[in-house]
Amino acid sequence: MAFSDSDARVLPGASAPADARALAHSRALPKSARHGLKVVILGGFGVGKTTMVGSVSEIRPLSTEELMTEASRGIDDGGAVRDKTTTTVAFDFGRISLDAANVLYLFGAPGQERFWYLWDQLFAGSLGAVVLVDTRRLKDSWYAIDRLEHHRMPFVVGVNRFDGRAQPPAAKVREALALPGEVPVVDCDARARESAKQVLITLVEYLTTLSEQR
Amino acid sequence: MNRRSIDREAPDRLYTVTGGRVLGDDDPFDLVSLIVAERDPAPGMQSEHARILVLCRAPMAVVEVSAELRLPVSVVKVLLLDLLDTGGITVRHPLPAPARAAGPSGLHLPDRDVLRQVLHGLQRL
Numbered sequence: 133m134a135f136s137d138s139d140a141r142v143l144p145g146a147s148a149p150a151d152a153r154a155l156a157h158s159r160a161l162p163k164s165a166r167h168g169l170k171v172v173i174l175g176g177f178g179v180g181k182t183t184m185v186g187s188v189s190e191i192r193p194l195s196t197e198e199l200m201t202e203a204s205r206g207i208d209d210g211g212a213v214r215d216k217t218t219t220t221v222a223f224d225f226g227r228i229s230l231d232a233a234n235v236l237y238l239f240g241a242p243g244q245e246r247f248w249y250l251w252d253q254l255f256a257g258s259l260g261a262v263v264l265v266d267t268r269r270l271k272d273s274w275y276a277i278d279r280l281e282h283h284r285m286p287f288v289v290g291v292n293r294f295d296g297r298a299q300p301p302a303a304k305v306r307e308a309l310a311l312p313g314e315v316p317v318v319d320c321d322a323r324a325r326e327s328a329k330q331v332l333i334t335l336v337e338y339l340t341t342l343s344e345q346r
Numbered sequence: 347m348n349r350r351s352i353d354r355e356a357p358d359r360l361y362t363v364t365g366g367r368v369l370g371d372d373d374p375f376d377l378v379s380l381i382v383a384e385r386d387p388a389p390g391m392q393s394e395h396a397r398i399l400v401l402c403r404a405p406m407a408v409v410e411v412s413a414e415l416r417l418p419v420s421v422v423k424v425l426l427l428d429l430l431d432t433g434g435i436t437v438r439h440p441l442p443a444p445a446r447a448a449g450p451s452g453l454h455l456p457d458r459d460v461l462r463q464v465l466h467g468l469q470r471l
Contacts, residue, residue: 160404161380168378168407168440178450188471198422202395230467231403233423237378237407257376257443259456259464284446284453305441329471342447343455 159191166233171332172255174243174280175264176272178293179192180322181240182224185262187228187328197222217312221247238332243276259289260335264322270308277309286304288316288338290331314324314338363394363417364424374430375423378406380438384416394425408434 161312173181186193228322241251243263256260260278265273273289280287291305300308302317311317316334321327387396389453393469394415413420429435444454456464 138387144374160408163404165405166438167381168376168380168438169460170378172438194410196409196413199418216448225413227407227466228409228471230464231395234463234467235378235407235410236378236464236467239377248402257440259460286453286455316412324470329468333465333468336461336468340461342453343458343461 160311161229161235162197162232164232165229165235165237169230169234169236170239170255170258171236171335172239172241172251172258172261173240173259173264173275174251174273174287176266176269179264179266179269179272179296181201184262184292184320184322184328184331185224185226185238187323187325188228188332190229193224193225193226193240195224213261222272229244243273245275248275248279255285258285260339261285262290262318262331262335263287264290264292265305265309267305268293270305273309277311286319286339287334287344288335290318290332291318291320292322293319294321348441360418360421364421367424368408369420369423369427373423374437375426376408376440377409377419377441378405381411381426382437382438383434392425395429398422398429399426399434405438441458 133213173184175181182193186271193289200219223242226238228236228238230236236239241247241255263273263276277287277289289305289309289311291299291302293299301321306315308318316338318334320329324332363445381402382399383399385399386401391399394417397415398411401411406414408421408422408426411426412419415422417425426435426437430437441457442458444456447455448452
């Protein structure tokens with residue numbers, strides 16, 4: 133897949149008028165919906181995050197924005213008031229109704245370093261994460277993995293095999309990313325609903341195994 | 347998707363919508379808190395408040411309200427707080443955040459019952 137995540141958002145009917153757009157995601161939750169849950173899908177630019185969100189979501193992926201005030205980065209804050217710059221960061225999400233009460237939200241988040249201040253806030257309380265990698269650009273996921281480990285957020289790695297070319301086996305990917313042995317590395321096709329679903333199931337099974345070990 | 351970039355939007359609009367207010371550390375909303383309207387819009391109400399009350403006739407997550415209104419999450423939270431303070435909405439909070447496990451991994455792990463429910467839900471897809 134040669135196009136970027138933002139290109140991937142351009143789906144048939146994307147230029148439909150506002151009322152049609154409203155219909156596209158007017159699938160309301162039942163009154164019984166009670167608990168929102170979160171899973172984050174991280175990865176480099178164009179790796180297929182939005183595609184994966186879209187392939188399992190019951191609504192077309194939505195996009196929204198959050199404001200990011202640069203001066204509120206806490207690292208070098210010596211108490212002095214610095215100039216504040218407010219920028220916006222866009223992110224995509226989709227939704228899966230698991231049962232009458234539980235709704236799982238999937239967030240696609242760019243893995244670049246400059247976004248981490250935002251993700252630290254946005255994804256507190258997530259069940260876990262999926263790091264989606266393209267074997268041609270493995271280093272794009274280094275920072276995301278480092279950050280997840282720092283936050284002690286459990287994750288699985290999905291190797292997006294979308295173009296059918298011969299690619300390094302999962303063991304090589306594991307080695308290149310210096311992943312601990314227990315972290316699952318699974319091949320997937322982010323475009324395929326069943327494959328994306330299987331990645332999520334792998335994550336939940338991994339979380340279950342971890343929680344049984346404690 | 348013909349998403350409108352807030353970058354290209356007059357900053358004055360965001361300021362006007364919230365009256366320049368921002369949420370502090372007392373932010374009661376998670377991205378996936380579900381918002382439920384408790385009454386219908388009233389005449390003369392700020393249009394964004396009215397739209398939220400219509401959108402949330404069925405439960406809707408904060409992040410979905412943000413996408414529907416095409417306003418940044420933090421701006422939407424200010425509007426939601428107005429409605430919460432006046433009884434216009436109620437909030438269904440997410441389950442408690444995953445607790446940090448004891449032991450060497452120290453990973454944040456969700457409750458096992460929650461995991462079971464999520465797994466069953468995914469398998470049924």
